[in-house]
Amino acid sequence: MTDESTSHRCRVCGRSFPTERLLVLHRGVRHPGELADEELAAYREAYADEQSRLRSFRLRALGVLVLLYFGFLFLFALFAS
Amino acid sequence: MSRRLHRLAFAVVALSLLATGTALASNAAVGLSDASRDALDVPRWLYVATGGAAIGASALLASFVTDRRLVYAVHDWRRTVVGGAVAPLRALLALAGLLALGVVVLRGFTGPAIPTVNAAVLLVFVGGRAGVTMVAALVGNPWPALNPWRAVASAVPSGVRTYPDRLARWPAVAGILALVWLETTTSATDRPASLAALVLGYSVLTTLGAVVFGPDDWFANADPVSVFLRAYGRVAPLAWEDGRLTLRLPGMRLVEAYGTDEPHDSDVALAVALVWELTFSGFVTTTVGGDAVRAAVGVGLPPLAVYALLFLGGFAAFLGAYWGAARVATSRVPTARSAPALARRFGPSLFAIAAGYHLAHYLAFFVSLSPSLADVLTSPLSPPANPLVLTLPAWVGALGIASILLGHVLAVWVTHSTAYELFPSRLQAIRVQYPFVAVMVGYTAASLWLVSLPTAPPPFL
Numbered sequence: 209m210t211d212e213s214t215s216h217r218c219r220v221c222g223r224s225f226p227t228e229r230l231l232v233l234h235r236g237v238r239h240p241g242e243l244a245d246e247e248l249a250a251y252r253e254a255y256a257d258e259q260s261r262l263r264s265f266r267l268r269a270l271g272v273l274v275l276l277y278f279g280f281l282f283l284f285a286l287f288a289s
Numbered sequence: 290m291s292r293r294l295h296r297l298a299f300a301v302v303a304l305s306l307l308a309t310g311t312a313l314a315s316n317a318a319v320g321l322s323d324a325s326r327d328a329l330d331v332p333r334w335l336y337v338a339t340g341g342a343a344i345g346a347s348a349l350l351a352s353f354v355t356d357r358r359l360v361y362a363v364h365d366w367r368r369t370v371v372g373g374a375v376a377p378l379r380a381l382l383a384l385a386g387l388l389a390l391g392v393v394v395l396r397g398f399t400g401p402a403i404p405t406v407n408a409a410v411l412l413v414f415v416g417g418r419a420g421v422t423m424v425a426a427l428v429g430n431p432w433p434a435l436n437p438w439r440a441v442a443s444a445v446p447s448g449v450r451t452y453p454d455r456l457a458r459w460p461a462v463a464g465i466l467a468l469v470w471l472e473t474t475t476s477a478t479d480r481p482a483s484l485a486a487l488v489l490g491y492s493v494l495t496t497l498g499a500v501v502f503g504p505d506d507w508f509a510n511a512d513p514v515s516v517f518l519r520a521y522g523r524v525a526p527l528a529w530e531d532g533r534l535t536l537r538l539p540g541m542r543l544v545e546a547y548g549t550d551e552p553h554d555s556d557v558a559l560a561v562a563l564v565w566e567l568t569f570s571g572f573v574t575t576t577v578g579g580d581a582v583r584a585a586v587g588v589g590l591p592p593l594a595v596y597a598l599l600f601l602g603g604f605a606a607f608l609g610a611y612w613g614a615a616r617v618a619t620s621r622v623p624t625a626r627s628a629p630a631l632a633r634r635f636g637p638s639l640f641a642i643a644a645g646y647h648l649a650h651y652l653a654f655f656v657s658l659s660p661s662l663a664d665v666l667t668s669p670l671s672p673p674a675n676p677l678v679l680t681l682p683a684w685v686g687a688l689g690i691a692s693i694l695l696g697h698v699l700a701v702w703v704t705h706s707t708a709y710e711l712f713p714s715r716l717q718a719i720r721v722q723y724p725f726v727a728v729m730v731g732y733t734a735a736s737l738w739l740v741s742l743p744t745a746p747p748p749f750l
Contacts, residue, residue, distance in 0.1 A: 234713035262355055
């Protein structure tokens with residue numbers, strides 16, 4: 209926790225966030241009914257941005273799963289008799 | 290029961306878990322189960338590693354679910370089973386609890402001295418420790434209705450003092466550790482008279498506590514047995530919510546805070562204590578554990594000190610690992626939440642692990658002694674004429690391994706759901722889980738390793 213964590217405070221519930229982006233996402237997730245137009249636009253943008261980063265995360269996760277799967281397949285082939 | 294068969298069955302279960310979600314996998318899993326007919330022997334390290342990997346893989350699979358609405362829908366799904374009050378049933382259960390307590394004390398002192406036919410030992414360990422706990426975790430917690438001490442304390446005026454809130458569940462954590470210690474190191478498990486004396490002493494203490502602090506506060510916070518069963522009950526699908534018996538998906542009550550109270554540090558200690566007590570009793574009853582204790586005693590330490598050191602040291606290590614995970618989580622993810630606050634919210638997922646682990650430890654014990662328990666329940670005052678101990682097929686052992694894995698997979702989902710409850714950013718919610726999942730992989734590996742070892746009675750006790 210740093211000092212700047214108090215600088216992004218939600219005006220509805222008072223929770224504070226370390227970055228502006230997290231506050232934008234928080235507003236969209238927790239208080240969707242109380243967003244001003246520009247806040248809504250900011251949320252949509254942050255959401256779409258995260259969506260693309262999630263896509264690359266999923267690819268990497270899938271890679272790890274495939275590695276795990278084949279890694280263990282080979283281990284079983286070699287060591288289980 | 291063959292350990293080899295155990296591990297073999299496990300390999301199939303674990304591989305099919307790893308395979309979830311990939312169509313490619315099915316061929317290989319089928320191939321392996323074909324091979325298994327010619328007694329595939331899996332080395333122990335590979336079996337442990339596969340178990341750990343299965344948990345890691347299920348966490349990765351869970352992280353693919355990034356749709357908040359789906360996570361919330363799974364969490365919130367509920368159906369009302371019984372809408373009204375069931376006072377007559379409660380009274381009947383309370384009566385059954387009181388009768389059982391009477392039988393335990395009476396038959397403990399007057400019954401046969403052989404533990405496997407004595408009603409006191411069978412009721413406490415097979416019926417209570419194994420049976421009621423399983424019902425609490427798999428169906429719903431019956432203890433508030435059964436609890437004989439609550440029945441007594443509710444019948445008299447109580448609540449002279451208010452329960453100090455700052456103690457939270459600490460007295461229960463200490464009590465659970467103390468009870469497990471007594472169970473492991475004293476003759477309570479095989480001398481019915483000692484057990485009856487212990488139960489009498491416990492009854493006096495807990496009834497007194499309930500009368501002084503009021504039964505509701507006492508049994509929710511301080512009474513070890515009630516807090517223990519309530520914790521397992523939070524994993525179960527059935528529970529009373531707002532006066533209605535409600536069905537939820539297993540483990541989903543772990544995502545919320547503890548009842549109406551704020552989660553507390555003692556709840557984290559409680560969750561770790563439940564996992565640790567099973568690990569400890571698992572460890573000391575294996576030949577490897579026995580050898581380790583013998584080696585330490587050989588150096589010149591008194592046996593009880595070795596056990597105490599192992600018991601408390603291991604608990605501290607498990608607890609430290611969890612707090613450490615919370616600290617790593619807060620340092621990796623930008624958040625205004627403190628590490629203890631994270632540990633308190635993620636801690637309850639460990640109850641699901643404890644439930645799976647409890648099944649693995651006690652299912653075979655419970656089923657094999659259940660005929661004797663049934664005898665004792667139907668004629669409590671005479672020892673069973675023909676005590677029957679069932680010999681179990683090998684797949685019951687595999688069921689134990691499957692329940693360890695399922696408990697962990699459930700804990701992974703609870704962690705995922707909790708992270709989505711806490712964090713506005715979905716990537717943040719995924720990243721914050723890694724340290725907790727790493728600790729879970731460690732716990733799984735440890736428990737699978739213990740389950741695979743040959744057992745022996747603990748030395749020097």
